[in-house]
Amino acid sequence: MWLKNLFLANWRTKATALFFSVSIWFVAYQSEAQRSTLKYRVRFEPREPGKMAIVGFRRPGQTVSLFPPSGELEVEVTIEGPREQVDEIRAETSVNKFVIPVEKDDSTHEFKQDDFGFPRDGVSASNFQPKRFLIEQSVIEERTISALKSIVEVPNKKSDDKVSIEVDGPEDGLRIRGPVSVLDSVRVKVTVPMDFQGRADGLFDLRIQPDTEKVKQTVQILKNFDLGPGVKAEWVRFTDPVRIHVRAVLAESLDMFSVDRARLLFQLPLLQAPCRVTLKDVPLGTETIPVAFEGSRKQVQKIRDLPEITLIVPAPAEFDAEKGGTFNFIESDLKVKGFPGVNVLQHESRKEQQASFWSYEIKVLGEIESKKE
Numbered sequence: 001m002w003l004k005n006l007f008l009a010n011w012r013t014k015a016t017a018l019f020f021s022v023s024i025w026f027v028a029y030q031s032e033a034q035r036s037t038l039k040y041r042v043r044f045e046p047r048e049p050g051k052m053a054i055v056g057f058r059r060p061g062q063t064v065s066l067f068p069p070s071g072e073l074e075v076e077v078t079i080e081g082p083r084e085q086v087d088e089i090r091a092e093t094s095v096n097k098f099v100i101p102v103e104k105d106d107s108t109h110e111f112k113q114d115d116f117g118f119p120r121d122g123v124s125a126s127n128f129q130p131k132r133f134l135i136e137q138s139v140i141e142e143r144t145i146s147a148l149k150s151i152v153e154v155p156n157k158k159s160d161d162k163v164s165i166e167v168d169g170p171e172d173g174l175r176i177r178g179p180v181s182v183l184d185s186v187r188v189k190v191t192v193p194m195d196f197q198g199r200a201d202g203l204f205d206l207r208i209q210p211d212t213e214k215v216k217q218t219v220q221i222l223k224n225f226d227l228g229p230g231v232k233a234e235w236v237r238f239t240d241p242v243r244i245h246v247r248a249v250l251a252e253s254l255d256m257f258s259v260d261r262a263r264l265l266f267q268l269p270l271l272q273a274p275c276r277v278t279l280k281d282v283p284l285g286t287e288t289i290p291v292a293f294e295g296s297r298k299q300v301q302k303i304r305d306l307p308e309i310t311l312i313v314p315a316p317a318e319f320d321a322e323k324g325g326t327f328n329f330i331e332s333d334l335k336v337k338g339f340p341g342v343n344v345l346q347h348e349s350r351k352e353q354q355a356s357f358w359s360y361e362i363k364v365l366g367e368i369e370s371k372k373e
Contacts, residue, residue: 034083035126036090040116041072041097044109044135052104053179053218056136065136067214072097073133077116081123089123108134138179145188146173151206152246153191161253165192168245169225177235178219186215190244198250203243211238255300258347261288263308265337266360267315273364275324280359289358290349291331295342303339310337311344313360324362 046052056065057073079086100115110132118125145151148167151174157163167190174188187209192200203226208215216238224233226245236242264287266277279287291311293303303309312335316327334344 033080034086035078035080036086037076037078038090039096040075040077041070042075042115043072043097043099044102044133045099046137047101047103051140052137053140053182054102054135055138055179055181055214055218058134058136059130060132060134062134065134067212067217069213071217075111076129077111077125078127078129079118079123080126081119081121085121085123088121102135102137104137106135106137108132138181140177141180141183142175142177143183144173144175148173151188151190152248153189154194154200154248154250155191156194157250158253162251164249164251166247168247175222175224176219177222178215182215182218186210186219188221190246192246192248194248194250200246200248202245204246206238206242206244208238253297254294255297256292256294256345257300257304258290258292259309260290260347262291263288263310264313265310266313266362268362269315269319269321271321271364273321275365276363278361278363280326280361281355290347291334292345292347293336293342294345295339299339299342303336303342311335312337316362319362322364324364326359326361328357328359330357 044054044057046054056067058065079089098116100109102109111128113119113125116125148169149165152165152167154161154163176183176188178186189207189209190204191207192204194200206221208219220235220237221242222233223236223242226243227233264279268275268277279289282289289311293300295303313329314333314335316325319325331344331346331350336342336344
């Protein structure tokens, strides 16, 4: 009975006292100072993004700069303040990234409260890890790649193959821009694999080498080619695919071949009288000369297999049908019988002799000489 009276006697007064006791405890608990460490993402951006670019970061004590894939860095921030406000800040999920502007002459940034929006609601930031970052910046420059064919690579061609290439790019060349320290070491390439017929025609990815995160995020190209309907030219980064139209045809490989004796076949104008053709500077009766050939590998191989090679000497442009005459020709005037696509070149022995041309004589024979012949 006495225990019942202990709890129920003056119960209104006791309930009121309990209410105020709990309220005072709750207020005191919520107001108690609390410390917590949060992780924030930080992106540094130049105040003049069209003139300067950030190309690297270093922590204190580091000798090699880094460039994170996202361009964002992680900083641990220790906050301190009333428990309720600290808990509210910890529960925030939308405010975890901050952009910090950088002046063009800044080479380091030491973190401060206002970088992360503190102090607020009685909460302050008391410590940062790391405390600062060393920042590397470079001036932005625009350059033009005018020789578009030079950026095309054909991986499956031989060293002596010739490739005909057409790139559907802007007439004044590809325009790229980025920090000078990065542009000095990059190359723009497009790899064009050939099909089994030695041809390629389509859109191929433009790549930048080296394809590091720093390069892909700081170098841009003016996308003013292969634009679809309603699409405007714009500067884009290499983090997304950039494609360009290329047509390429693999020409048949050239080959060379030399012979010491190639037979000559002289073309003559129409004559009513018989004549005799004599090649000078060679033994009497000799109708062969040393020459070299240049043409496709298949054609030259066929010439190699011939038992005898015949060269056609074109008819002289001016000819006296009564007197005949002496005429000259050079190797490039000759045609290979049966191989119109093969060029005739001077033999090495003729180059050593510094001989510039060949001479031959066409003699019109009289009736008596004709009978002797």
